[in-house]
Amino acid sequence: MVRTPLTPEERERGERLGRLLREARGDRSMPEVAARAGVSAETLRKIETGRAPTPAFFTVAALASALGLSMDELIGRCAREAGAGTEAAA
Template sequence: MVRTPLTPEERERGERLGRLLREARAGRSMAEVAAAAGISAETLRKIETGRAPTPAFFTVAALAGALGLSLDALVVHCALVPAG
């Protein structure tokens, strides 16, 4: 299976998600948050650094739950504002 290259907008959205997750994690370790979300610390690291800019919905939902974030807040924070 060949993946379609990501658009600049998709990359930017992934970077915004990563920043939000890092900020929400605050003083908690990656390992602690990852374990609470049921994912590996390496997966969380990739999402936070933008190396995995399009994580699966269920991964994002699990991270939101572990960090006390609403999915609505994630959408608002990560949505791109159209240039105009």
């Protein structure tokens, strides 16, 4: 199966998600949060750094739960940050 290359917008969305998860993690360690979410620390590292810009829904849901975020809150934060980036570019 050949994967279609991601668009710049999809890459930016993945980077934005990674930044938000990293901010929500705060001073908690990556292995601690990853273990709580049931994912590897490497998976969390890739998401936080934008190297995995399209993580699986259930991975994002598990990380949000481990960080005490609702999916609605995470989506809202992503949308607000995207809007702020659009306004800054204008």
